[in-house]
Amino acid sequence: MKAFRKVTSHALALDRPDVDTDQIIPKQFLKRIERSGFGEFLFFDWRKDPGFELNRPEAKGAQILVAGRNFGCGSSREHAPWALQDYGFEAVIAPSFGDIFRQNSLKIGLLPVRLPSEQVKELMTRADAGDEITVDLEARTAGGFPFELDDFTRECLLEGLDDIALTLRDEPSLTAYESAHAAPIATNAL
Secondary structure, X not given: OOOOOEEEEEEEEEOOOOOEHHXXXXXXXXXXXXXXXXHHHOOOOHHHOOOOHHHOHHHOOOOEEEEOOOEOEOOOOOHHHHHHHHHOOOEEEXXXXXXXXXXXXXXXXXXXXXXXXXXXXXXXXXXXXXXXXXXXXXXXXXXXXXXXXXXXXXXXXXHOXXXXXXXXXXXXXXXXXXXXXXXXXXXXXX
């Protein structure tokens, strides 16, 4: 996973509550087995509306999404953060997130930032005005507002450590353990 430290970009305001994972990436696009290629289907049904926020010219290149409460609710599909990241978003700022969506985002390096509703509204106003917003994980600030994130998760994001990379940090210990203990099943029996 790519390390996340800081992103400065114009942002896209999506002022809608309860955006669920089926709206983020509809079920008909979940047949792929790789993580890439989902960005083109992001908000697929909503993008049929020419006035949809993502269709506006000023949305092009936005790396920060500022969204309404309960973003990413619904089913547990990990494809939703994949689609957002594949499209180009590096951070999503909202008052609250679906728990599973938040965890799936953190596992791939898409930073979900929780801020109070009033601060999110201010960032939406700044996004609509075309202002750049900075999300700084080292300083734990988004648009100048402080946010909370536990130290372990922050370290993993700063270092680009997903679950596999975390395990591989202990490879010498794992190898030493395995060499000191006989396999319960003979490998030549397989």
